[in-house]
Amino acid sequence: xxxxxxxxxxxxxxxxxxxxxxxxxxxxxxxxxxxxxxxxxxxxxxxxxxxxxxxxxxxxxxxxxxxxxxxxxxxxxxxxxxxxxxxxx
Numbered sequence: 001x002x003x004x005x006x007x008x009x010x011x012x013x014x015x016x017x018x019x020x021x022x023x024x025x026x027x028x029x030x031x032x033x034x035x036x037x038x039x040x041x042x043x044x045x046x047x048x049x050x051x052x053x054x055x056x057x058x059x060x061x062x063x064x065x066x067x068x069x070x071x072x073x074x075x076x077x078x079x080x081x082x083x084x085x086x087x088x089x
Contacts, residue, residue: 020074023085035071041086052089065089 020031024045031044038053047053053066066072066086 019076022074025087026085031074033074035073037072038066038068038070041066041072045086047088054087054089056085056087058085 020034020036022029022031022036022041022044024041024047027045029044036044041047041053042049054063055066055072056063
């Protein structure tokens with residue numbers, strides 16, 4: 001390998017790739033942190049501030065309204081752990 005190719009390979013390894021995916025109203029958004037807050041969900045999904053954010057458990061389709069100060073723990077990758085999505089209320 002040439003020096004340039006080695007540097008490019010090292011740079012690629014150092015790049016951060018989103019480890020998490022957040023489903024907001026059916027649209028998948030990449031996310032780099034292990035947690036997400038309700039205001040971050042609003043910003044990411046373009047949800048208005050005057051509507052509630054609802055967490056939907058896709059296993060049993062149960063819903064819960066999230067308080068504004070909620071911090072949600074995410075699991076890496078899609079299809080692992082608790083399957084949830086978020087929607088406006």
